[in-house]
Amino acid sequence: MSKLVRFGVSLEEDLLMKFDSLIRRQKYTNRSEALRDLIRNELVKKEWMENKEVTGVITIVYDHHVRELINKMLDIQHDYYSHILSNQHIHIDHHNCFEIIVTKGKSKEIEDLYRKLKSIKSVKHAGFMMATQGKDLV
Ligand code: NI
Numbered sequence: 001m002s003k004l005v006r007f008g009v010s011l012e013e014d015l016l017m018k019f020d021s022l023i024r025r026q027k028y029t030n031r032s033e034a035l036r037d038l039i040r041n042e043l044v045k046k047e048w049m050e051n052k053e054v055t056g057v058i059t060i061v062y063d064h065h066v067r068e069l070i071n072k073m074l075d076i077q078h079d080y081y082s083h084i085l086s087n088q089h090i091h092i093d094h095h096n097c098f099e100i101i102v103t104k105g106k107s108k109e110i111e112d113l114y115r116k117l118k119s120i121k122s123v124k125h126a127g128f129m130m131a132t133q134g135k136d137l138v
Contacts, residue, residue, distance in 0.1 A: 002138060044132045048107040052136075055085075056110045058101040058117060059127040065095060066122045073120060077101070080113045096124070104133070 011019075023034040047054050062069055077084060083105040090098040101117075103110045107130075118126035 040137055043137060044130055047132055047136065048111075048130050051106050051108045053105065053133055054107045054110065055131040055133055056103045056107075056114075057129040057131065058103060058110075058114050059125075060099045060101070060117055060123055061092070061125040062097055062099075062120075062123050063095045064091075064097045069120055069122045073099075073117060076113070076116045076120070080109070083109055083113060 019034075020031070023031065026034070028034040028037075044054075060073070062073075064070060077087070080103075083103050085102045085104050087102070088100040090100075092098050101113075103113065114126065114128050117123070118128075
C-alpha cells in the first residue's frame with residue numbers, strides 16, 4: 001500500500017455543507033474515505049473512456065412470452081460469449097424476467113454489447129454499471 005499523504009482543500013462553505021450532507025446519507029464516517037471513492041470512480045470512468053480491460057454489469061427486464069426477443073438476446077450474447085463471465089436469470093413473476101450479465105473485456109466492446117441488448121424491441125428496461133478489474137486502483 002502506498003504512503004498516506006495529507007493535503008488541504010479550500011472550497012466554499014455551502015459546497016462543503018452539501019458534500020457533508022451527501023456523504024452522511026451515503027453512510028461515510030469521514031470525508032477522506034468519501035473523497036477516495038470519488039477519485040476511484042473518476043479513475044474507473046477514465047479506464048472506460050480509454051477502452052481498457054474492465055468489468056461491468058448489464059441488467060435486462062423483459063417479458064419472456066415475447067419469443068423473438070429471447071432468440072435475439074441469445075444470438076447477441078453468443079456473439080459476445082468471450083466477454084460474458086456469468087449470466088443469472090430470475091423469474092420475477094409469471095411474465096417478467098430479470099437477467100444479470102456480468103462482463104469482462106475492452107470497455108468499448110462491453111458498451112456495444114449493452115447497446116445491442118438494450119435496443120432489442122420489447123426490452124422493458126436495460127441497466128448498466130461500470131466496474132473495474134482493479135489493477136490500476138489503490
Ligand atoms: Ni424467466
